[in-house]
Amino acid sequence: MPRLCWWQFCARSQATDRVALREGATMVQVGTPPVWSRRRVDPAEAPGRTPWRTDHPLLGCDYNPEQWPREVWHEDVRLMREAGVELVAVNVFGWAEIQPAPDRLDFDRLDEVLDLLHEHGIGVNLGTGTASPPPWLTTAYPEVLPVAEDGTTRWPGGRQAWCPSSPVFRELSLALVDAVASRYGQHPGLRLWHVSNELGGHNSLCYCDVSAEAFRRWLRARYGDVAALNEAWGTSFWSQRYGSFEEVLPPRLTLSTPNPGQALDFHRFSSDELLAQHRAEAAAIRARSDVPVTTNLMVTAHQRDMDYWDWAPHLDVIANDHYLDHRLADPAAELAFCADLTRGLAQGRPWILMEHSTGAVNWQPVNIAKQPGELLRSSVAHLARGADALCFFQWRASRQGAEKFHSAMLPHAGTGSATWREVLELGRILRALPDLAGTQVSADVALVFSYENQWAADAPNRPSELVTHLQQVHQAYAALRAAGVGVDVVPPGAPLEDYRLVVVPHLYLVRDTEAAVLQDYVAAGGHVLVTFFSGIVDEDDRVHPGGYPGAFRDLLGVGVEEVHPLPEGVTLRLAGGTGGTVRRWTEQVRLTGARAHRLLGEGPLAGRPAVTVHEHGAGRAWYAAADLDPEAQRALVEEVLAGAGVQPEPGAGPLVEVVRRHAVGPGPDFLFVLNHGDRTVTVPARGTEVCTGTAVDPTLEVPAGAVRIVRLADEEPS
Numbered sequence: 001m002p003r004l005c006w007w008q009f010c011a012r013s014q015a016t017d018r019v020a021l022r023e024g025a026t027m028v029q030v031g032t033p034p035v036w037s038r039r040r041v042d043p044a045e046a047p048g049r050t051p052w053r054t055d056h057p058l059l060g061c062d063y064n065p066e067q068w069p070r071e072v073w074h075e076d077v078r079l080m081r082e083a084g085v086e087l088v089a090v091n092v093f094g095w096a097e098i099q100p101a102p103d104r105l106d107f108d109r110l111d112e113v114l115d116l117l118h119e120h121g122i123g124v125n126l127g128t129g130t131a132s133p134p135p136w137l138t139t140a141y142p143e144v145l146p147v148a149e150d151g152t153t154r155w156p157g158g159r160q161a162w163c164p165s166s167p168v169f170r171e172l173s174l175a176l177v178d179a180v181a182s183r184y185g186q187h188p189g190l191r192l193w194h195v196s197n198e199l200g201g202h203n204s205l206c207y208c209d210v211s212a213e214a215f216r217r218w219l220r221a222r223y224g225d226v227a228a229l230n231e232a233w234g235t236s237f238w239s240q241r242y243g244s245f246e247e248v249l250p251p252r253l254t255l256s257t258p259n260p261g262q263a264l265d266f267h268r269f270s271s272d273e274l275l276a277q278h279r280a281e282a283a284a285i286r287a288r289s290d291v292p293v294t295t296n297l298m299v300t301a302h303q304r305d306m307d308y309w310d311w312a313p314h315l316d317v318i319a320n321d322h323y324l325d326h327r328l329a330d331p332a333a334e335l336a337f338c339a340d341l342t343r344g345l346a347q348g349r350p351w352i353l354m355e356h357s358t359g360a361v362n363w364q365p366v367n368i369a370k371q372p373g374e375l376l377r378s379s380v381a382h383l384a385r386g387a388d389a390l391c392f393f394q395w396r397a398s399r400q401g402a403e404k405f406h407s408a409m410l411p412h413a414g415t416g417s418a419t420w421r422e423v424l425e426l427g428r429i430l431r432a433l434p435d436l437a438g439t440q441v442s443a444d445v446a447l448v449f450s451y452e453n454q455w456a457a458d459a460p461n462r463p464s465e466l467v468t469h470l471q472q473v474h475q476a477y478a479a480l481r482a483a484g485v486g487v488d489v490v491p492p493g494a495p496l497e498d499y500r501l502v503v504v505p506h507l508y509l510v511r512d513t514e515a516a517v518l519q520d521y522v523a524a525g526g527h528v529l530v531t532f533f534s535g536i537v538d539e540d541d542r543v544h545p546g547g548y549p550g551a552f553r554d555l556l557g558v559g560v561e562e563v564h565p566l567p568e569g570v571t572l573r574l575a576g577g578t579g580g581t582v583r584r585w586t587e588q589v590r591l592t593g594a595r596a597h598r599l600l601g602e603g604p605l606a607g608r609p610a611v612t613v614h615e616h617g618a619g620r621a622w623y624a625a626a627d628l629d630p631e632a633q634r635a636l637v638e639e640v641l642a643g644a645g646v647q648p649e650p651g652a653g654p655l656v657e658v659v660r661r662h663a664v665g666p667g668p669d670f671l672f673v674l675n676h677g678d679r680t681v682t683v684p685a686r687g688t689e690v691c692t693g694t695a696v697d698p699t700l701e702v703p704a705g706a707v708r709i710v711r712l713a714d715e716e717p718s
């Protein structure tokens, strides 16, 4: 099977063409291929797209002036200028305001807002306004409303109550986009188009009859005939064979486990349907305006339904929304993973943090306020990992509505608050970094992450519900971050030759072509660390023949006779003097070329390998066949990194992030140090520290909880 290069990889994912590109099918190239390289990419290298550029990092926000009387708008722009706000998203939820009735458009207030922002030198990030249909629309066309898995309608009254496959919604939303783009496409204040809002945030999976018909169309295009669908879904099981596409439904609520192939394809279809909405809105805009177009993605732990590797090539600039999630074990590590993944989606180019919060959100069970300094730490964490704009939701805290207890740049407490002071401080830091924009992050380690894997690996009836895909990805990422190395997040099948080490956590679903990329990489001298239950199924969720770990058996030099997940709360000691335990997962490993590196010390598999290493070609393939505890995982990662010759950033560790942004061409590099701990840390650096304006040579002191950014002198101390 020939290897896919990156542009082919992107082309595979073009929504309407994915169907022609199942493994073994004909490759179709769509548009001009984006150029992918992890290092020093010229931002202008984005053929076929309108590149977004800024010559200095921007501070921005969502602004909802329709919630406020006009007098407040004037105070708002004055304070925005005081804070240094330069990019303001408006009209995101504007539909009911600008089209109050089917036959009436009213742009008066939006005209005024755009002109006011522009007069004050504030750039506009203009929402198409299609995020949420107005009540007149869903009253006149109730068929637009989404339907849940159990057949119940999701009613208007909240937001995003529309079916992604609805032709009625598509037509009316595009008419609105055309009206907005015609009116403002040439507005001098316009800097960016903001399609919809968090597409799929609430309505990603719709099971209505319209969706069912669209799903059937999508399946026809993917499989051609129903026999191929039957083959892919394995419908000879449980009497599920289809006689025609007309018999196929979305995976609506069933009495027992639904067909896994059907569920997997429904995820792919649903992601494609929402991407199609983005593409349709973007096309309507591009017919009227040359300003770059994006939509705000949700690269977060709780977004599982959109495959953003497919979406990324369709955005002129990658934009992400990220909120610290206090339901997770390590919210700061998850932030860092998401920022690195966002940079991966941007193919290394600078990206926009379209939303984050100054303090608490309002949608977690307990909404934790940020500690002093935490606003700066979380904002600068995104900046360090490649963001060229930092925007908040939202500018002014609402007095009414569902989000009145969500933090804002201007909180209910007003400008006398610590939040406002930290916002001003962030603005001041950004203004002191004009030459940061366009600099890029590079890493020696790649971590493979796939949305499809979440869908397939976390499906019901797997060996253990205690293991989830993202949990394993987060664990691997946290170990790398704690070891102080930078990580690029890449999709399966991406070119790997620039990396010293590739980490492949729990990659359950793997195409032969993707496994071949990894195999060739190691044969040519690369190092990989694969973790348990990887390489198990193909793109149809069909088990790779010959025993586990399927597609990676030869690469890893092991065979797994049976997996042995552990009950909740059970841990088993690893053998040997270095300690460590495993939990949740073990495997009955047979060595077929690899050697054992760590053995299980107790339990039914005592004496069997828990970690193996295989010299394969000129490279090395490690396999963690058990779920190691965080300390054991970190120790393993450090050993693997050392073997691959990856150097940690001096001073970096679990509580101290050290990240570099490199100049593309002439210009300084920048060193970011974020101290999440409770004592001062020291790292080697030479240059000028931007937050304090002091010279640094040969070391930088970073107080507990602080961030420091050094504009590095040409020669660093070695």
Ligand code: GLA
Residues within 6 Å of the ligand: 197, 198, 321, 323, 355, 361, 362, 393, 403, 406
């Ligand atoms: C999302 C949405 C915003 C707002 C925030 C609150 O990011 O895009 O409209 O609801 O969440 O955290």
